[in-house]
Amino acid sequence: MMEKPLVAIEDLHVTFRTRTRDVAAVRGVSLTMGKEKIGIVGESGSGKSVTGRALLGLTPPTGEVRAKRLEFDGQDLRGLDPAGWRHLRGRRMAMVMQDPKFSLNPVMTVGQQIGEAYRTHVKAGRAEARDKALAVLEAVRIRDPGRVYDLYPHEVSGGMGQRAMIAMMLVAEPDLLIADEPTSALDVTVQMQVLAILDELVSRRGMGLIFVSHDLDLVAAFCDRVLVMYGGRVVETLKASELAGAKHPYTRGLLDCVPRLDRAQRELAVLTRDPAWLDGR
Amino acid sequence: MILSAENLGVEFTGLKAVDGASFSVARGESYGLVGESGSGKSTVLRALAGLIGNWTGTIRFDGRELAHDRDRGFYARVQMVFQDPYGSLHPRQTVDRALAEPLAIHNMDRREARIEKALEEVGLGHGFRFRYPHQLSGGQRQRVAIARALIVEPEMLLLDEPTSALDVSIQAEVLNLLDALRRAHNLTFVMVSHNLAVVAHMCARLAVMNRGKIVEEMDTDALRRGEAKDPYTRRLMAASRGYDRKLAESFKTLD
Numbered sequence: 184m185m186e187k188p189l190v191a192i193e194d195l196h197v198t199f200r201t202r203t204r205d206v207a208a209v210r211g212v213s214l215t216m217g218k219e220k221i222g223i224v225g226e227s228g229s230g231k232s233v234t235g236r237a238l239l240g241l242t243p244p245t246g247e248v249r250a251k252r253l254e255f256d257g258q259d260l261r262g263l264d265p266a267g268w269r270h271l272r273g274r275r276m277a278m279v280m281q282d283p284k285f286s287l288n289p290v291m292t293v294g295q296q297i298g299e300a301y302r303t304h305v306k307a308g309r310a311e312a313r314d315k316a317l318a319v320l321e322a323v324r325i326r327d328p329g330r331v332y333d334l335y336p337h338e339v340s341g342g343m344g345q346r347a348m349i350a351m352m353l354v355a356e357p358d359l360l361i362a363d364e365p366t367s368a369l370d371v372t373v374q375m376q377v378l379a380i381l382d383e384l385v386s387r388r389g390m391g392l393i394f395v396s397h398d399l400d401l402v403a404a405f406c407d408r409v410l411v412m413y414g415g416r417v418v419e420t421l422k423a424s425e426l427a428g429a430k431h432p433y434t435r436g437l438l439d440c441v442p443r444l445d446r447a448q449r450e451l452a453v454l455t456r457d458p459a460w461l462d463g464r
Numbered sequence: 465m466i467l468s469a470e471n472l473g474v475e476f477t478g479l480k481a482v483d484g485a486s487f488s489v490a491r492g493e494s495y496g497l498v499g500e501s502g503s504g505k506s507t508v509l510r511a512l513a514g515l516i517g518n519w520t521g522t523i524r525f526d527g528r529e530l531a532h533d534r535d536r537g538f539y540a541r542v543q544m545v546f547q548d549p550y551g552s553l554h555p556r557q558t559v560d561r562a563l564a565e566p567l568a569i570h571n572m573d574r575r576e577a578r579i580e581k582a583l584e585e586v587g588l589g590h591g592f593r594f595r596y597p598h599q600l601s602g603g604q605r606q607r608v609a610i611a612r613a614l615i616v617e618p619e620m621l622l623l624d625e626p627t628s629a630l631d632v633s634i635q636a637e638v639l640n641l642l643d644a645l646r647r648a649h650n651l652t653f654v655m656v657s658h659n660l661a662v663v664a665h666m667c668a669r670l671a672v673m674n675r676g677k678i679v680e681e682m683d684t685d686a687l688r689r690g691e692a693k694d695p696y697t698r699r700l701m702a703a704s705r706g707y708d709r710k711l712a713e714s715f716k717t718l719d
Contacts, residue, residue, distance in 0.1 A: 440633050
């Protein structure tokens with residue numbers, strides 16, 4: 184890619200200091216991406232979410248972020264002040280979280296909070312914000328945007344809530360969307376629809392997407408490139424189409440231990456963890 | 465047939481959560497209930513377990529019709545494992561106490577030996593006996609929950625999404641464990657899951673539920689051969705195979 188990268192991360196470390204010891208959650212992750220779909224896959228505690236959050240400056244105060252390079256669209260993110268972060272977050276890069284039940288404001292209607300998100304980032308009147316909210320609800324394929332605009336979060340289903348979240352994140356038209364397990368709380372058929380919406384929006388708007396998930400098969404079907412994380416490190420980077428040719432034993436183990444519909448097996452393969460993987464080998 | 469449900473119904477303030485479900489399970493069989501959120505699959509399991517009071521229809525266990533209230537004798541033969549290993553263990557009680565309680569309830573002898581054996585069987589061993597739940601990983605907690613269910617030597621386990629909160633590598637270990645225990649003790653399983661592949665792996669026969677009704681019942685082998693007839697089952701199968709943009713487009717919006 185000749186243009187400057189959307190995201191450039193080099194040797195990212197995130198360490199959490201606790202009373203008794205330091206926990207290195209991310210240990211030397213590097214990633215350069217343009218307007219593409221990147222998947223970050225790993226199990227609980229692999230550092231995948233912490234990596235996504237560090238990029239948005241959402242590391243909690245107990246965590247320390249170090250990197251040789253941490254750039255978004257050419258801008259150095261290291262040591263950025265709160266005002267600088269506010270300028271980027273929501274407007275230029277946004278995040279969709281796992282569970283809409285906990286990320287939507289329960290005492291505002293769906294439409295109001297999407298409008299509020301818009302007016303936070305763009306100078307606009309109420310009427311314009313309303314129009315924008317309705318348009319973006321339609322973009323995430325909510326059939327009757329006018330009705331859903333006036334609903335409170337407890338009145339919508341999980342799938343609709345997640346689409347409302349995506350609508351809210353997209354209303355300011357960010358260049359990068361970080362989606363942290365955006366469909367894990369959803370039923371498979373609803374999950375497919377939400378993914379199709381993300382897929383379409385990313386390709387139509389030319390947005391970059393970082394898709395954080397524990398589901399290797401899903402990510403491979405959806406993204407262009409996949410980073411497999413284990414113990415805070417990237418153990419393997421793959422083109423999604425070449426998943427079947429994965430070489431690292433951890434990646435292979437993850438693929439093999441999932442029950443499959445297309446073939447019966449008496450016993451599932453289990454992962455034997457090699458301590459050497461922790462050193463990135 | 466060790467268990468059968470006939471025209472089972474559960475209604476929550478006007479909503480028919482389960483509507484006329486009928487099925488039966490043979491001794492030693494592993495039977496699956498699959499469906500999405502709100503399909504009524506967990507409600508069926510809770511009615512079987514006696515955790516819901518207002519079901520209608522008939523449930524038979526080992527030839528006898530079950531009342532709404534169950535006695536201790538029933539729970540000596542039928543035990544349940546819940547979805548959330550974080551919520552189903554008392555945070556202030558050690559593993560030892562969690563395992564000792566069912567033994568006390570059922571007045572069982574040789575408690576010391578039984579606790580040690582149960583821990584051994586689920587692959588934890590003595591070292592875990594005096595730990596608290598917060599000192600265990602999700603997979604280890606689910607093993608404790610399985611040990612707690614098995615310690616009274618039941619004939620049947622009711623499994624409500626036993627691995628959906630676990631990482632896939634841990635899921636594989638727990639599923640292998642459940643399968644091995646079923647064969648070792650000739651247990652009967654009724655397993656509920658939203659994951660078609662997990663149920664197909666564990667169960668020889670399964671029922672697919674949608675909106676409170678059983679829409680299709682079939683052998684897992686037939687399912688694998690793609691012989692599902694019901695459109696909902698077929699959709700669920702297609703969605704379980706992974707993301708496919710064309711397929712996603714073909715699903716109508718559900719709201």
